[in-house]
Amino acid sequence: MTALLWAEWKQLMRTLRSWRGILNLVVVFVGAPLLGLGLTLFISKAASAPQQSIARVFVTLLLVLLTSIPLGASPHILAGVLPEWAFAQPIPARKAMVFTWLIESGTFVLVLAALLSPVVFYAALKVSLASASTVTAVFILNAVLGFALLSQELTGWKTDLALVGKLWRTWAKVLFLGVIVLLLLDVGVGILWRLDFIDWREFARLLETPAGMVVTLPVLPAYHAVKSVLSGFEATAILSVAFLALFTAIMVWEALKVAAPFCQAVFLLSERQQWLTKIGAWEVVTQKDVPKPVKSKSGFGSRETSLLWLYWLNWKRSGLWSGDLTMLFLIFAVASGVIVFAVKSTLSDFYEKLACQPSLPSPSCSHVEPFLPPFLALLNGSKASL
Amino acid sequence: MLGPNGSGETTTLRCISGVLLPDEGSIRINGISVVHEPVLAKQQLGYLPEFPQPLPYLTVWEHLELIARLRNLPPSWRQRAEELVARLNLTEWRDSLGNTLPKGVREKTLLACALLPEPSLVLLDEPIVAIDPIGQQVVKAMLKEWRERGHGIVISTHILAFAEELADRIVVIDRGEKIAEGTPEALRERVHVGTDASLEQVFVKLLQSG
Numbered sequence: 001m002t003a004l005l006w007a008e009w010k011q012l013m014r015t016l017r018s019w020r021g022i023l024n025l026v027v028v029f030v031g032a033p034l035l036g037l038g039l040t041l042f043i044s045k046a047a048s049a050p051q052q053s054i055a056r057v058f059v060t061l062l063l064v065l066l067t068s069i070p071l072g073a074s075p076h077i078l079a080g081v082l083p084e085w086a087f088a089q090p091i092p093a094r095k096a097m098v099f100t101w102l103i104e105s106g107t108f109v110l111v112l113a114a115l116l117s118p119v120v121f122y123a124a125l126k127v128s129l130a131s132a133s134t135v136t137a138v139f140i141l142n143a144v145l146g147f148a149l150l151s152q153e154l155t156g157w158k159t160d161l162a163l164v165g166k167l168w169r170t171w172a173k174v175l176f177l178g179v180i181v182l183l184l185l186d187v188g189v190g191i192l193w194r195l196d197f198i199d200w201r202e203f204a205r206l207l208e209t210p211a212g213m214v215v216t217l218p219v220l221p222a223y224h225a226v227k228s229v230l231s232g233f234e235a236t237a238i239l240s241v242a243f244l245a246l247f248t249a250i251m252v253w254e255a256l257k258v259a260a261p262f263c264q265a266v267f268l269l270s271e272r273q274q275w276l277t278k279i280g281a282w283e284v285v286t287q288k289d290v291p292k293p294v295k296s297k298s299g300f301g302s303r304e305t306s307l308l309w310l311y312w313l314n315w316k317r318s319g320l321w322s323g324d325l326t327m328l329f330l331i332f333a334v335a336s337g338v339i340v341f342a343v344k345s346t347l348s349d350f351y352e353k354l355a356c357q358p359s360l361p362s363p364s365c366s367h368v369e370p371f372l373p374p375f376l377a378l379l380n381g382s383k384a385s386l
Numbered sequence: 387m388l389g390p391n392g393s394g395e396t397t398t399l400r401c402i403s404g405v406l407l408p409d410e411g412s413i414r415i416n417g418i419s420v421v422h423e424p425v426l427a428k429q430q431l432g433y434l435p436e437f438p439q440p441l442p443y444l445t446v447w448e449h450l451e452l453i454a455r456l457r458n459l460p461p462s463w464r465q466r467a468e469e470l471v472a473r474l475n476l477t478e479w480r481d482s483l484g485n486t487l488p489k490g491v492r493e494k495t496l497l498a499c500a501l502l503p504e505p506s507l508v509l510l511d512e513p514i515v516a517i518d519p520i521g522q523q524v525v526k527a528m529l530k531e532w533r534e535r536g537h538g539i540v541i542s543t544h545i546l547a548f549a550e551e552l553a554d555r556i557v558v559i560d561r562g563e564k565i566a567e568g569t570p571e572a573l574r575e576r577v578h579v580g581t582d583a584s585l586e587q588v589f590v591k592l593l594q595s596g
Contacts, residue, residue, distance in 0.1 A: 002455070003452055003455030003456045004452075004456070006452075006455065007441060007444055007448070007452050010443065010444060010448065011441055011442065011443035011444060012443075014443035014483070015443055083435075083439040083440075083441065084400075084405060084435040084437070084439070085433055085434070085435050085438075085439075085496055085499065085500075087403075087404075087405045088403040088404060088405055088428060088431070088433035088435075088509075089428060089453070089456045089457070090424075090425045090426070090428040090429040090456070090457060091425070091428075091456060092425050093424070268404075268405065268406070268407055269400070269405050269406055270400075270405075270406040270407045271407065
């Protein structure tokens with residue numbers, strides 16, 4: 001395994017040194033700087049804003065999503081790292097599997113760190129050691145748990161506690177999807193109609209009710225860990241991490257029962273193909289052309305337009321369009337939404353302060369603040385009674 | 387191993403190399419089961435796949451070093467690697483990255499990787515398709531020497547002259563089934579053609595009758 005790590009490290013260093021590698025990184029992560037900028041503006045604002053500001057809650061949710069991503073580990077990330085001749089080398093399947101996992105998780109950690117570190121520096125967040133350790137612990141536990149669940153999933157959920165694992169996996173996926181849909185809806189509505197579709201403060205308050213905590217259990221440790229970074233360390237963070245650690249330990253114990261076939265599945269092309277085909281992901285992983293016959297079409301126009309036509313047909317038939325469009329939509333929608341919100345909330349703060357200056361008396365300054373808590377209490381009360 | 391396109395030669399080689407698991411039957415290399423003891427079995431073989439894909443950011447020499455590390459070869463591997471590089475005319479490409487190599491050089495690089503540990507069995511999937519005529523001569527000479535030293539070689543190819551020149555035994559497969567096996571002479575007798583008939587004629591007749 002050290003030989004493979006040596007080779008991968010050399011490859012990575014050379015990729016980063018070559019112009020083409022840098023260009024690829026820029027193209028692939030074109031949205032990352034935008035997202036980073038938006039988050040920076042947001043967190044800068046959130047760090048100085050009062051407790052539970054919309055920006056702070058919004059950022060918390062985004063970070064929770066990022067921290068929990070390893071939970072959603074899919075077989076896609078475990079395929080295609082080594083070329084065929086390397087699989088024919090006498091490498092034990094377990095070592096190769098761990099190597100593959102390390103490479104993919106490491107890449108993800110690097111991308112995440114690259115995305116978040118400027119945010120932390122620019123926002124001059126005073127992150128305590130306890131908070132940083134909590135977030136790191138949750139990230140690692142989520143990665144290990146995601147991997148344990150993946151091994152159970154790929155080997156057909158055959159262990160004693162398979163049902164619990166399956167439920168957790170599905171639950172996490174539904175929550176992920178729900179948060180992404182909410183974020184996109186909010187961003188979309190915000191951009192199109194300049195409205196706050198969701199009151200994120202209210203949303204966060206609902207999350208922290210007992211019912212909310214039960215519903216969001218799989219991402220709860222990540223939520224409290226991120227919250228401890230932004231709002232100060234609390235005992236809830238330790239409790240939720242302890243819970244996650246216990247659950248992860250149980251699931252790892254279960255996963256060890258199917259470790260051998262899982263390693264085989266990751267290592268052997270045939271096994272991977274079988275399982276990936278079963279879950280409908282083989283074509284995506286290998287980017288194979290769909291084998292069904294395609295109706296041939298004639299080209300048109302000049303040489304240049306024919307090239308365009310060729311590119312269009314290739315893009316359409318190769319299936320790249322679905323991934324391209326989804327990524328473009330996610331990156332640009334979220335990034336632009338975050339920036340729009342950041343600018344909007346900064347401006348509204350600015351006008352609010354301007355209006356509250358002694359030379360420009362405004363009734364809203366004295367009336368709005370006392371009005372909010374009873375109004376929210378009323379809302380909570382009516383929700384509780386429902 | 388000969389057969390029409392898509393008849394299963396590559397799949398067979400992948401099964402022997404342990405990359406794919408066979409649906410049924412058993413594969414043993416020097417008595418070691420590829421399915422049950424894959425690591426031990428893979429130590430006995432070298433494999434050149436149909437599509438030679440070197441790692442894009444490793445040089446030719448580093449590929450050989452990687453193989454030496456993966457297989458814990460003794461330090462003398464360097465001398466052997468130098469010989470292979472010189473023999474396969476890879477000297478000028480020695481420090482070139484995998485993604486800059488022409489196809490023929492890629493094949494030669496991975497062929498050197500397959501031969502470096504001196505395995506008792508070498509699996510070659512269409513090994514000379516992209517190699518220039520001089521390179522082909524070198525590869526043929528190397529494989530003949532390899533065979534004379536008692537090592538096994540399994541080759542899948544569509545170049546029948548190449549097969550005829552090297553093979554002690556020929557297996558013809560079609561649609562996943564073996565339809566003929568034997569020495570070139572035995573196959574000629576089987577389809578009732580003269581001793582001067584080419585392997586191409588034999589192959590076509592076998593497929594038509596099979």
